[in-house]
Ligand SMILES: O=C(O)CCC(=O)C(=O)O
């Protein structure tokens with residue numbers, strides 16, 4: 001499993017100064033510069049000569065299709081669909097809550113419809129994100145990642161010269177709390193970009209909190225128990241741009257298999273005519289067909305642990321299309337770095353405690369160490385089989 005930037009989001013506000021600091025781990029790891037993938041793809045996709053030699057070896061996976069992939073299609077989006085209206089409506093709330101809990105337990109993923117975030121807010125975000133990536137490289141590089149900093153425009157977090165690379169570029173910014181925003185990394189073009197992200201962040205934050213309430217309620221816990229852990233805490237936004245790869249779409253990966261380490265992730269896919277997200281279940285990859293206007297929501301490691309395994313953080317990856325570019329926006333809800341991440345009392349009533357507890361900051365350190373020893377962090381903390 002590769003390390004990538006969505007995993008590096010342990011941030012905290014430096015006490016008293018209101019300045020965002022990154023977990024030391026992220027600093028220590030640092031990042032090596034790599035080629036811009038959109039530019040690389042342009043060369044590869046337009047050059048007819050020496051076809052096979054165009055995609056550099058570092059992007060080619062050995063056996064990306066070694067595991068079975070269950071295709072979507074025919075309206076089958078693989079993961080369960082949850083309806084927020086039904087969660088709210090007292091007549092359907094308890095059955096929809098049960099569905100939500102089951103989705104979080106068995107899939108770790110669901111699509112959310114009737115979520116209430118205005119179309120215009122999502123539409124503005126989507127079009128500004130697309131406009132950003134359309135710009136010439138020099139313009140995008142105005143908010144380029146800087147050494148030792150996890151934010152900005154760049155690529156997967158690269159730690160060694162022989163590491164396999166993802167076929168994607170990304171922009172990563174901290175969006176909450178507002179005082180943690182480092183505007184050096186917030187694009188100024190298109191001019192509406194910052195406002196669009198701000199408006200989206202406001203809506204998505206409230207949506208995330210509401211979902212956490214229903215998730216807690218669904219397992220019989222106090223509805224404020226999970227929300228309380230994430231309210232006012234850091235949120236990171238990762239925009240992924242996956243260029244097409246005409247020559248080797250089935251041999252490159254847009255995003256290597258990973259689980260998200262935080263609490264909840266809200267994902268928007270921008271062009272729904274091209275799918276790329278795949279979710280692992282029972283040893284197979286399931287291709288997710290994003291529904292128009294829906295959010296894809298998933299459980300992160302910290303939420304699995306805090307729920308004592310009532311929700312599951314599931315491995316997922318993004319694959320590449322031979323002719324179509326794809327863009328997605330992931331919003332990550334994190335606990336504060338000094339939160340002790342362990343099963344919450346509310347979630348262990350009558351149950352055995354299934355995980356060891358650790359501070360989120362230490363969890364992130366372990367998460368990076370995972371890269372070195374190949375053992376999954378979450379598995380390290382699981383005391384019992386789920
Ligand atoms: O682009 C996608 O569909 C997945 C993105 C993702 O998993 C991430 O950014 O952590």
Ligand SMILES: [Fe+2]
Pocket residue numbers: 006258259260316330
């Ligand atoms: Fe992810």
